[in-house]
Amino acid sequence: MKEAYLYERVKDETVRCLLCSHRCLIRSGDRGMCNVRENRAATLFTLVYDKIIARNADPIEKKPIYHFLPGTRSYSIATPGCNFKCTFCQNADISQMPSDLKEILGEPIPPEQIVQDALATGCATISYTYTEPTVYFELALDTAVLATSKGLKNVFVTNGYMTRECLERIHPHLHAANVDLKAFRDEFYKKQCRAKLGPVLESIQTMKEMGIWVEVTTLLIPGL
Numbered sequence: 548m549k550e551a552y553l554y555e556r557v558k559d560e561t562v563r564c565l566l567c568s569h570r571c572l573i574r575s576g577d578r579g580m581c582n583v584r585e586n587r588a589a590t591l592f593t594l595v596y597d598k599i600i601a602r603n604a605d606p607i608e609k610k611p612i613y614h615f616l617p618g619t620r621s622y623s624i625a626t627p628g629c630n631f632k633c634t635f636c637q638n639a640d641i642s643q644m645p646s647d648l649k650e651i652l653g654e655p656i657p658p659e660q661i662v663q664d665a666l667a668t669g670c671a672t673i674s675y676t677y678t679e680p681t682v683y684f685e686l687a688l689d690t691a692v693l694a695t696s697k698g699l700k701n702v703f704v705t706n707g708y709m710t711r712e713c714l715e716r717i718h719p720h721l722h723a724a725n726v727d728l729k730a731f732r733d734e735f736y737k738k739q740c741r742a743k744l745g746p747v748l749e750s751i752q753t754m755k756e757m758g759i760w761v762e763v764t765t766l767l768i769p770g771l
């Protein structure tokens with residue numbers, strides 16, 4: 548198991564995860580809201596570093612990204628887990644697997660292999676997608692650093708709930724992002740996603756300031 552990259556010890560054996568805007572306080576033996584980060588005796592671990600649940604060489608337009616390297620393919624990966632609880636999630640079988648099934652399935656595919664597979668399939672980018680890349684940050688960051696050194700670009704397809712600290716750590720290696728803006732009402736985020744609108748808007752702004760190419764997806768959800 549790999550130690551988490553962004554957290555702080557608070558008191559006794561409690562830690563605070565600094566990856567996303569939930570900023571979960573996690574007591575020893577417990578997990579954060581995403582259910583893929585566990586505190587073991589005051590050390591926070593990621594449970595998904597070696598749990599790739601999906602990988603495909605997709606057209607980048609499928610991410611969807613339309614104005615960053617159009618016409619190229621993007622090697623797309625995911626692990627289980629998400630920091631949102633959207634009632635309308637289309638990938639709930641993998642995003643909510645740790646919460647719903649109480650298990651975390653996936654293959655151990657290290658960053659070196661991911662980058663090698665991306666190059667071998669003629670991809671120009673690696674996309675961290677399908678679930679929420681923020682919750683598999685350690686795998687995403689290690690892969691992104693290596694990918695950049697091999698001439699690949701990196702793309703996050705994200706709900707935008709990461710902290711500024713998270714973006715500061717990855718941004719030299721994060722070249723583009725598609726942010727899912729699920730609604731423009733805080734009430735919607737609270738009721739349907741168990742999150743808040745404000746941090747998503749802040750991330751979009753921060754990404755732009757950092758020079759990351761940003762495309763925003765807005766959802767049309769029948770009945771909501």
Ligand code: SF4
Nearest residue numbers: 564567570571579581
């Ligand atoms: S990534 Fe977010 S939801 Fe998961 S433990 Fe950290 S702060 Fe909590």
